[in-house]
Amino acid sequence: MTQRVYLIGFMGSGKSTLGRWLADTMEGWTFLDLDHFIENKFHKTIAQIFDEKGEQGFRQIEAMCLNEVSSFEKVIIGAGGGTPCFFDNMEVMNNSGLTIYLQLRPEVIYQRLQTSKTQRPLISGMQGIELLNFIKHKLSQREPYYLKAKLIADAENWKIVDFVKAIAKHS
Ligand SMILES: Nc1ncnc2c1ncn2[C@@H]1O[C@H](COP(=O)(O)OP(=O)(O)OP(=O)(O)O)[C@@H](O)[C@H]1O
Numbered sequence: 200m201t202q203r204v205y206l207i208g209f210m211g212s213g214k215s216t217l218g219r220w221l222a223d224t225m226e227g228w229t230f231l232d233l234d235h236f237i238e239n240k241f242h243k244t245i246a247q248i249f250d251e252k253g254e255q256g257f258r259q260i261e262a263m264c265l266n267e268v269s270s271f272e273k274v275i276i277g278a279g280g281g282t283p284c285f286f287d288n289m290e291v292m293n294n295s296g297l298t299i300y301l302q303l304r305p306e307v308i309y310q311r312l313q314t315s316k317t318q319r320p321l322i323s324g325m326q327g328i329e330l331l332n333f334i335k336h337k338l339s340q341r342e343p344y345y346l347k348a349k350l351i352a353d354a355e356n357w358k359i360v361d362f363v364k365a366i367a368k369h370s
Protein backbone atom coordinates (compact mmCIF):
# COMPACT_ATOMS: atom_id res chain seq x y z
CA MET A 200 0.00 0.00 0.00
CA THR A 201 1.16 3.51 -0.76
CA GLN A 202 2.65 5.58 2.07
CA ARG A 203 1.43 8.93 0.79
CA VAL A 204 -1.75 10.30 -0.74
CA TYR A 205 -1.71 13.74 -2.34
CA LEU A 206 -5.01 15.57 -2.74
CA ILE A 207 -4.75 18.18 -5.45
CA GLY A 208 -7.20 20.63 -6.96
CA PHE A 209 -8.30 24.24 -7.13
CA MET A 210 -8.72 26.46 -4.05
CA GLY A 211 -11.92 25.44 -2.30
CA SER A 212 -12.21 22.03 -3.99
CA GLY A 213 -12.34 20.27 -0.60
CA LYS A 214 -8.77 18.99 -0.15
CA SER A 215 -8.57 19.89 3.55
CA THR A 216 -12.08 18.65 4.31
CA LEU A 217 -11.62 15.28 2.57
CA GLY A 218 -8.04 14.94 3.88
CA ARG A 219 -9.17 15.27 7.50
CA TRP A 220 -12.00 12.78 7.02
CA LEU A 221 -9.67 10.27 5.38
CA ALA A 222 -7.11 10.55 8.17
CA ASP A 223 -9.90 10.04 10.73
CA THR A 224 -11.06 6.93 8.86
CA MET A 225 -7.69 5.33 8.06
CA GLU A 226 -6.02 4.01 11.20
CA GLY A 227 -2.46 5.19 11.71
CA TRP A 228 -2.67 7.89 9.00
CA THR A 229 -2.43 11.62 9.59
CA PHE A 230 -3.46 14.64 7.55
CA LEU A 231 -0.89 17.24 6.57
CA ASP A 232 -1.99 20.49 4.94
CA LEU A 233 0.97 21.78 2.92
CA ASP A 234 -0.06 25.43 3.46
CA HIS A 235 -0.16 24.88 7.24
CA PHE A 236 3.16 23.03 7.15
CA ILE A 237 4.73 26.08 5.45
CA GLU A 238 3.08 28.49 7.92
CA ASN A 239 4.32 26.51 10.93
CA LYS A 240 7.83 26.13 9.57
CA PHE A 241 8.26 29.85 8.76
CA HIS A 242 6.05 31.24 11.56
CA LYS A 243 4.25 33.33 8.95
CA THR A 244 0.89 33.14 7.22
CA ILE A 245 0.78 32.35 3.50
CA ALA A 246 -0.50 35.91 2.97
CA GLN A 247 2.56 37.32 4.78
CA ILE A 248 4.91 35.19 2.67
CA PHE A 249 3.18 36.45 -0.51
CA ASP A 250 3.52 40.05 0.75
CA GLU A 251 7.18 39.72 1.69
CA LYS A 252 8.55 37.47 -1.06
CA GLY A 253 5.97 37.71 -3.85
CA GLU A 254 4.38 34.68 -5.51
CA GLN A 255 7.74 33.55 -6.93
CA GLY A 256 9.31 33.43 -3.47
CA PHE A 257 6.30 31.55 -2.13
CA ARG A 258 6.53 28.96 -4.94
CA GLN A 259 10.17 28.23 -4.09
CA ILE A 260 9.32 27.70 -0.43
CA GLU A 261 6.33 25.54 -1.42
CA ALA A 262 8.47 23.28 -3.65
CA MET A 263 11.10 22.92 -0.92
CA CYS A 264 8.47 21.95 1.66
CA LEU A 265 6.82 19.53 -0.78
CA ASN A 266 10.16 17.75 -1.20
CA GLU A 267 10.50 17.55 2.57
CA VAL A 268 7.05 15.99 3.16
CA SER A 269 7.41 13.59 0.22
CA SER A 270 9.36 11.24 2.50
CA PHE A 271 6.85 11.27 5.37
CA GLU A 272 4.94 8.02 5.93
CA LYS A 273 1.23 7.18 6.23
CA VAL A 274 0.24 10.71 5.42
CA ILE A 275 -2.58 12.34 3.47
CA ILE A 276 -1.13 15.54 2.07
CA GLY A 277 -3.44 18.37 1.02
CA ALA A 278 -1.45 20.30 -1.56
CA GLY A 279 -1.87 24.01 -2.14
CA GLY A 280 -4.15 24.96 -5.03
CA GLY A 281 -1.17 25.95 -7.18
CA THR A 282 1.34 23.31 -6.04
CA PRO A 283 0.94 20.98 -9.06
CA CYS A 284 1.58 23.81 -11.54
CA PHE A 285 5.13 24.81 -10.59
CA PHE A 286 8.58 23.27 -11.06
CA ASP A 287 8.53 19.45 -11.13
CA ASN A 288 6.06 19.28 -8.23
CA MET A 289 3.64 17.00 -10.09
CA GLU A 290 6.45 14.51 -10.79
CA VAL A 291 7.60 14.68 -7.15
CA MET A 292 4.08 13.77 -6.02
CA ASN A 293 3.49 11.10 -8.67
CA ASN A 294 6.84 9.48 -7.90
CA SER A 295 6.25 9.33 -4.16
CA GLY A 296 2.59 8.44 -3.77
CA LEU A 297 -0.98 8.34 -5.02
CA THR A 298 -2.15 11.65 -6.47
CA ILE A 299 -5.89 12.36 -6.53
CA TYR A 300 -7.37 15.31 -8.40
CA LEU A 301 -10.60 16.62 -6.89
CA GLN A 302 -12.39 17.79 -10.02
CA LEU A 303 -15.28 20.26 -9.79
CA ARG A 304 -17.06 22.65 -12.12
CA PRO A 305 -16.04 26.32 -11.72
CA GLU A 306 -19.57 27.21 -10.55
CA VAL A 307 -19.34 24.70 -7.68
CA ILE A 308 -15.86 25.92 -6.70
CA TYR A 309 -17.31 29.43 -6.65
CA GLN A 310 -20.13 28.35 -4.31
CA ARG A 311 -17.74 26.57 -1.95
CA LEU A 312 -15.39 29.55 -1.82
CA GLN A 313 -18.33 31.69 -0.67
CA THR A 314 -18.86 29.50 2.42
CA SER A 315 -15.19 29.07 3.32
CA LYS A 316 -13.35 31.42 5.66
CA THR A 317 -9.76 30.41 4.74
CA GLN A 318 -7.60 33.38 3.64
CA ARG A 319 -6.57 33.09 0.00
CA PRO A 320 -4.21 35.84 -1.24
CA LEU A 321 -4.80 35.12 -4.95
CA ILE A 322 -8.52 35.92 -4.67
CA SER A 323 -8.63 38.32 -1.75
CA GLY A 324 -11.17 41.10 -2.35
CA MET A 325 -12.71 39.34 -5.36
CA GLN A 326 -16.39 38.52 -5.49
CA GLY A 327 -19.33 37.95 -7.84
CA ILE A 328 -18.69 37.69 -11.55
CA GLU A 329 -15.07 38.81 -11.17
CA LEU A 330 -14.36 35.83 -8.91
CA LEU A 331 -16.27 33.38 -11.13
CA ASN A 332 -14.37 34.54 -14.23
CA PHE A 333 -11.06 34.30 -12.37
CA ILE A 334 -11.87 30.70 -11.36
CA LYS A 335 -12.82 29.76 -14.95
CA HIS A 336 -9.68 31.29 -16.41
CA LYS A 337 -7.26 29.97 -13.78
CA LEU A 338 -8.82 26.51 -13.78
CA SER A 339 -8.42 26.22 -17.56
CA GLN A 340 -4.72 27.07 -17.17
CA ARG A 341 -4.23 24.67 -14.26
CA GLU A 342 -6.27 21.68 -15.33
CA PRO A 343 -3.55 20.22 -17.64
CA TYR A 344 -1.34 19.90 -14.54
CA TYR A 345 -4.11 18.57 -12.30
CA LEU A 346 -4.98 15.96 -14.94
CA LYS A 347 -1.54 14.39 -14.53
CA ALA A 348 -2.88 12.90 -11.27
CA LYS A 349 -3.13 9.12 -11.09
CA LEU A 350 -6.78 9.31 -10.05
CA ILE A 351 -9.39 11.84 -11.16
CA ALA A 352 -12.22 12.05 -8.63
CA ASP A 353 -15.67 13.49 -9.23
CA ALA A 354 -15.49 15.78 -6.21
CA GLU A 355 -19.13 16.82 -6.49
CA ASN A 356 -20.41 13.30 -5.80
CA TRP A 357 -17.79 11.33 -3.91
CA LYS A 358 -18.22 8.87 -1.08
CA ILE A 359 -15.45 8.46 1.47
CA VAL A 360 -15.54 4.67 1.10
CA ASP A 361 -14.54 4.96 -2.59
CA PHE A 362 -11.41 6.88 -1.65
CA VAL A 363 -10.48 4.47 1.13
CA LYS A 364 -10.81 1.52 -1.29
CA ALA A 365 -8.80 3.26 -4.03
CA ILE A 366 -6.00 4.08 -1.58
CA ALA A 367 -5.90 0.52 -0.21
CA LYS A 368 -5.65 -0.84 -3.78
CA HIS A 369 -2.77 1.43 -4.78
CA SER A 370 0.67 -0.05 -4.13
N1 LIG B 1 -17.97 17.49 -0.24
C1 LIG B 1 -18.30 18.75 0.08
N2 LIG B 1 -19.56 19.16 -0.08
C2 LIG B 1 -19.92 20.43 0.19
N3 LIG B 1 -19.08 21.37 0.68
C3 LIG B 1 -17.80 21.02 0.86
C4 LIG B 1 -17.33 19.69 0.57
N4 LIG B 1 -16.01 19.65 0.84
C5 LIG B 1 -15.66 20.88 1.27
N5 LIG B 1 -16.73 21.70 1.30
C6 LIG B 1 -16.74 23.11 1.73
O1 LIG B 1 -16.04 23.85 0.72
C7 LIG B 1 -15.19 24.84 1.30
C8 LIG B 1 -13.75 24.60 0.86
O2 LIG B 1 -13.29 23.35 1.37
P1 LIG B 1 -11.77 23.13 1.79
O3 LIG B 1 -11.29 24.24 2.67
O4 LIG B 1 -11.69 21.73 2.31
O5 LIG B 1 -11.07 23.25 0.37
P2 LIG B 1 -9.52 23.26 0.03
O6 LIG B 1 -9.39 22.54 -1.27
O7 LIG B 1 -8.75 22.74 1.18
O8 LIG B 1 -9.23 24.82 -0.18
P3 LIG B 1 -7.77 25.55 -0.20
O9 LIG B 1 -7.06 25.09 -1.43
O10 LIG B 1 -8.08 26.98 -0.31
O11 LIG B 1 -7.07 25.16 1.05
C9 LIG B 1 -15.39 24.72 2.83
O12 LIG B 1 -16.32 25.71 3.24
C10 LIG B 1 -15.96 23.32 3.01
O13 LIG B 1 -16.79 23.24 4.15
Ligand SMILES: O=C(O)C1=C[C@@H](O)[C@@H](O)[C@H](O)C1
Binds near residue numbers: 234279
Ligand atom coordinates in the same frame (compact mmCIF):
# COMPACT_ATOMS: atom_id res chain seq x y z
O1 LIG C 1 -4.20 28.34 -5.72
C1 LIG C 1 -3.15 28.86 -5.30
O2 LIG C 1 -2.26 29.27 -6.05
C2 LIG C 1 -2.95 28.94 -3.84
C3 LIG C 1 -3.73 28.16 -3.00
C4 LIG C 1 -3.52 28.07 -1.56
O3 LIG C 1 -3.66 26.72 -1.14
C5 LIG C 1 -2.17 28.62 -1.11
O4 LIG C 1 -1.13 27.70 -1.42
C6 LIG C 1 -1.87 29.94 -1.78
O5 LIG C 1 -2.85 30.84 -1.33
C7 LIG C 1 -1.89 29.83 -3.32
Ligand SMILES: [Mg+2]
Binds near residue numbers: 214215216232277
Ligand atom coordinates in the same frame (compact mmCIF):
# COMPACT_ATOMS: atom_id res chain seq x y z
MG1 LIG D 1 -7.16 23.62 2.30
